[in-house]
Amino acid sequence: MSFKVIKENILKSNDDVAGGIRERLASRSILMIDIVSSPGAGKTSFLENIGPRLKAKGVRFEILAGDCYTSRDAERIDRLGLPVVQINTAGACHIDAQLIGKALDTIDIDSLDLVIVENVGNLVCPACFDLGEDMKIAFLSTAEGHDKPEKYPLLVEESPVAVINKTDLLEHLDFDMEYCVESIRKINPRAKIMKMSCKTGEGIEEFMEWLDEKIKMKKEKAL
Amino acid sequence: MHELKLAENIVTILEKEIESPEVGNVKTVYLEIGKLKYIVPDIMESSFEHIPKSSKLKDAKLEIAEVPVKIKCCFCGSERVVDDGDYFCRECSSGDTEVIGGKEFLVKGIEW
Numbered sequence: 445m446s447f448k449v450i451k452e453n454i455l456k457s458n459d460d461v462a463g464g465i466r467e468r469l470a471s472r473s474i475l476m477i478d479i480v481s482s483p484g485a486g487k488t489s490f491l492e493n494i495g496p497r498l499k500a501k502g503v504r505f506e507i508l509a510g511d512c513y514t515s516r517d518a519e520r521i522d523r524l525g526l527p528v529v530q531i532n533t534a535g536a537c538h539i540d541a542q543l544i545g546k547a548l549d550t551i552d553i554d555s556l557d558l559v560i561v562e563n564v565g566n567l568v569c570p571a572c573f574d575l576g577e578d579m580k581i582a583f584l585s586t587a588e589g590h591d592k593p594e595k596y597p598l599l600v601e602e603s604p605v606a607v608i609n610k611t612d613l614l615e616h617l618d619f620d621m622e623y624c625v626e627s628i629r630k631i632n633p634r635a636k637i638m639k640m641s642c643k644t645g646e647g648i649e650e651f652m653e654w655l656d657e658k659i660k661m662k663k664e665k666a667l
Numbered sequence: 668m669h670e671l672k673l674a675e676n677i678v679t680i681l682e683k684e685i686e687s688p689e690v691g692n693v694k695t696v697y698l699e700i701g702k703l704k705y706i707v708p709d710i711m712e713s714s715f716e717h718i719p720k721s722s723k724l725k726d727a728k729l730e731i732a733e734v735p736v737k738i739k740c741c742f743c744g745s746e747r748v749v750d751d752g753d754y755f756c757r758e759c760s761s762g763d764t765e766v767i768g769g770k771e772f773l774v775k776g777i778e779w
């Protein structure tokens with residue numbers, strides 16, 4: 445029997461590309477956020493909400509909309525006249541850094557302040573793939589139940605922000621908000637938790653203010 | 668769910684490593700995978716099996732060592748394994764802890 449030590453990161457090919465993207469964006473002071481949720485938590489609805497506000501504020505941004513097979517989400521965003529690039533993962537359960545790199549190649553990034561990625565609806569796989577983003581956002585919703593942070597801790601641990609969307613449905617559900625918030629805190633005590641409803645607009649302004657501050661911090665290289 | 672993509676990456680890494688003539692037909696591939704990565708070993712193994720690979724790798728089996736989640740307190744420095752989903756420091760109750768284990772994703776080595 446012979447043995448050879450290798451010790452190589454299985455995700456090295458992805459992580460190297462992600463590192464390149466991070467540098468490319470940092471040299472231009474562009475903030476990149478990656479919205480990760482289970483299917484149907486409301487990512488596209490959220491972008492439909494904040495997109496027009498960002499535009500009105502004069503923020504220069506691009507949305508990269510990930511989808512396994514269809515272009516439905518990109519079409520919804522495009523219908524509002526918002527800048528969007530469709531990323532088709534050809535069935536894969538996550539976006540990888542190579543796909544982000546290719547999408548960025550198709551646009552003029554020099555004129556951007558912000559890149560927003562809508563990841564494929566999935567709480568498991570996207571958490572493993574670095575895209576070169578500044579931060580992931582754990583986008584939860586009341587309809588999926590209060591135990592999701594506990595069941596998917598990696599995403600919560602890696603996200604400085606956890607959104608709990610669909611608060612307008614609380615009266616119809618047995619969702620335990622306190623339990624959900626507490627379990628996020630247990631995993632990531634530093635996480636900023638924002639309760640939100642894309643239907644009523646609750647929490648959208650709070651998110652806009654937070655995002656505005658992060659864009660500024662990125663410009664001042666304080667992020 | 669992303670086991671297939673990862674299995675492909677593993678094969679790519681291995682193909683490079685077995686190029687050297689001293690490496691014979693690989694029997695075992697040792698992996699180290701953190702618990703936080705939610706890899707299902709069985710799915711990983713069958714994904715690996717189904718990927719086309721060169722003859723030296725044809726009969727290779729995966730041996731997966733799962734690494735527990737481990738935290739280190741940024742305040743008092745104490746370390747412990749997280750077995751209850753609670754990431755607070757038990758020594759000083761600080762919530763300011765850092766994950767230092769459980770995110771591993773390594774090809775450790777091969778045996779032939």
Ligand SMILES: Nc1nc2c(ncn2[C@@H]2O[C@H](COP(=O)(O)OP(=O)(O)OP(=O)(O)O)[C@@H](O)[C@H]2O)c(=O)[nH]1
Pocket residue numbers: 481482483484485486487488489490517564565566609610611612613640641642643644
């Ligand atoms: N009641 C309620 N419904 C919402 C809210 N946000 C989104 N929805 C609805 O939830 C459904 C899914 O919303 P999407 O925005 O498509 O969710 P998504 O996360 O982009 O879905 P995928 O991209 O397919 O994973 C739609 O019917 C939305 O109208 C909310 O705050 N409250």
Ligand SMILES: [Mg+2]
Pocket residue numbers: 487488489517562
């Ligand atoms: Mg969507």
Ligand SMILES: [Zn+2]
Pocket residue numbers: 740741742743744745756757758759760761
């Ligand atoms: Zn401590």
